[in-house]
Amino acid sequence: xxxxxxxxxxxxxxxxxxxxxxxxxxxxxxxxxxxxxxxxxxxxxxxxxxxxxxxxxxxxxxxxxxxxxxxxxxxxxxxxxxxxxxxxxxxxxxxxxxxxxxxxxxxxxxxxxxxxxxxxxxxxxxxxxxxxxxxxxxxxxxxxxxxxxxxxxxxxxxxxxxxxxxxxxxxxxxxxxxxxxxxxxxxxxxxxxxxxxxxxxxxxxxxxxxxxxxxxxxxxxxxxxxxxxxxxxxxxxxxxxxxxxxxxxxxxxxxxxxxxxxxxxxxxxxxxxxxxxxxxxxxxxxxxxxxxxxxxxxxxxxxxxxxxxxxxxxxxxxxxxxxxxxxxxxxxxxxxxxxxxxxxxxxxxxxxxxxxxxxxxxxxxxxxxxxxxxxxxxxxxxxxxxxxxxxxxxxxxxxxxxxxxxxxxxxxxxxxxxxxxxxxxxxxxxxxxxxxxxxxxxxxxxxxxxxxxxxxxxxxxxxxxxxxxxxxxxxxxxxxxxxxxxxxxxxxxxxxxx
RNA sequence: GCCGCAUUCGUCUAGAGGCCCAGGACACCGCCCUCUCAAGGCGGAGAUCACCGGUUCGAAUCCGGUAUGCGGUACCA
Numbered sequence: 001x002x003x004x005x006x007x008x009x010x011x012x013x014x015x016x017x018x019x020x021x022x023x024x025x026x027x028x029x030x031x032x033x034x035x036x037x038x039x040x041x042x043x044x045x046x047x048x049x050x051x052x053x054x055x056x057x058x059x060x061x062x063x064x065x066x067x068x069x070x071x072x073x074x075x076x077x078x079x080x081x082x083x084x085x086x087x088x089x090x091x092x093x094x095x096x097x098x099x100x101x102x103x104x105x106x107x108x109x110x111x112x113x114x115x116x117x118x119x120x121x122x123x124x125x126x127x128x129x130x131x132x133x134x135x136x137x138x139x140x141x142x143x144x145x146x147x148x149x150x151x152x153x154x155x156x157x158x159x160x161x162x163x164x165x166x167x168x169x170x171x172x173x174x175x176x177x178x179x180x181x182x183x184x185x186x187x188x189x190x191x192x193x194x195x196x197x198x199x200x201x202x203x204x205x206x207x208x209x210x211x212x213x214x215x216x217x218x219x220x221x222x223x224x225x226x227x228x229x230x231x232x233x234x235x236x237x238x239x240x241x242x243x244x245x246x247x248x249x250x251x252x253x254x255x256x257x258x259x260x261x262x263x264x265x266x267x268x269x270x271x272x273x274x275x276x277x278x279x280x281x282x283x284x285x286x287x288x289x290x291x292x293x294x295x296x297x298x299x300x301x302x303x304x305x306x307x308x309x310x311x312x313x314x315x316x317x318x319x320x321x322x323x324x325x326x327x328x329x330x331x332x333x334x335x336x337x338x339x340x341x342x343x344x345x346x347x348x349x350x351x352x353x354x355x356x357x358x359x360x361x362x363x364x365x366x367x368x369x370x371x372x373x374x375x376x377x378x379x380x381x382x383x384x385x386x387x388x389x390x391x392x393x394x395x396x397x398x399x400x401x402x403x404x405x406x407x408x409x410x411x412x413x414x415x416x417x418x419x420x421x422x423x424x425x426x427x428x429x430x431x432x433x434x435x436x437x438x439x440x441x442x443x444x445x446x447x448x449x450x451x452x453x454x455x456x457x458x459x460x461x462x463x464x465x466x467x468x469x470x471x472x473x474x475x476x477x478x479x480x481x482x483x484x485x486x487x488x489x490x491x492x493x494x495x496x497x498x
Numbered sequence: 499g500c501c502g503c504a505u506u507c508g509u510c511u512a513g514a515g516g517c518c519c520a521g522g523a524c525a526c527c528g529c530c531c532u533c534u535c536a537a538g539g540c541g542g543a544g545a546u547c548a549c550c551g552g553u554u555c556g557a558a559u560c561c562g563g564u565a566u567g568c569g570g571u572a573c574c575a
Contacts, residue, residue, distance in 0.1 A: 199573085222569065227571095257568070297524095316503095319510075321510060457533070
């Protein structure tokens, strides 16, 4: 049943690169919006001007686009104007809206200017701590008379705006957590909603904007659960409808603390650069804190949208398990079409080239021929260099120590490689195919009383420089007859000279 | 400290009173396949369902308490 009324939003702060937790919150908002046929909004919360940058904004927008989480309203391109009926969608461009709301609260006596200095507030806090009291604003400026305020303003002091918290209980029914209640007296006293410099603070802007943008469902991280009563109080004071809330379980470090840059890789960028693909990341993130209730695990974004139900989201935090992400990435890489995989591999091969790890770019045809043997061997796109880089360099220089198979000695290896070279040389260019190479080399091993595996391993190391590679005969074909022979010669020389 | 939230295999989870001496997946181990590495197939090990009480003929599932963990407690978001 499509619900055109539902409106949700992701509201990142451009104070850092796109974080995995933000991506997950964005995903769950997207899933819910798409599942019920609602609207998904992107709003930038850039009121922390000292830490917000255009560069981070770009990183966040690019990352969300990369994940495929298209939004219906909000800025499409970093730095560019937003589209949507409630534009602008950057908070620093919405200052007049907050000023008007603040003015209303002030006029209604629901907020008041506070002239306390940081030193005073600090002293209060220390005293409370010493008395083993919970920290809270003492209310020094709550009852200032108009004359007293004027006097302070005359001294040139600029007040911050504090919201009167009042007393009583605030309760709400969280979609994932159920009924939650807070006693207002535990909120820490009247809190600041506008800084002395005139810039509004998060708790205030989030409420003003969610109301202005007609957000019906606030889906966000559990770290905001304790802030929710403050928001509800503000919604009420401003005469707005209170939206529904859904607080998502946190993504955790292995030690079960909130996932952090310090202990985990949190930047989506880093995963992109390693060669994780969006299908896998989306699939993995959706399964952190939610499941279909069936045994289905590998699901596309559209399949997840179909099955998603915000009410089935878990309450407990979930440790980020990179191994499982890698497994899913492999699953999704294996499902890619040849053309698609080639396109996605190109930038990663390019990076190998730029880094000087390889010397030439393979052609599409060359890559396509390789796909059957590399596709199932790629845990990430970034693994391509390790897997096949030896194909795109002029020469490899195998370590003599690894060139000699475990059961062989150096002279046997020289003999084996020499014999293999002669055998391979008899296979002409026209018929240089895996099926043409394997039988004669097996026959050679048998005739000499060698284990085929030993002979093959010696050849493998000689032509690739490594012990783990795609299947040998496909590798030789990819290398081509001339380079295969040249590398065998070189390996023999290396062994003979060592 | 205060307030809030949470707690099923190492990890992600299934489970909404009997179908559960708890199922699946990742990781791990073994076997098969096999020229290496993967992938794939098969199998194994792994959870007294945090603990203690209660309700009930019967509890992972309901209730109470305890413990532990986490989150919040800013003129950060």
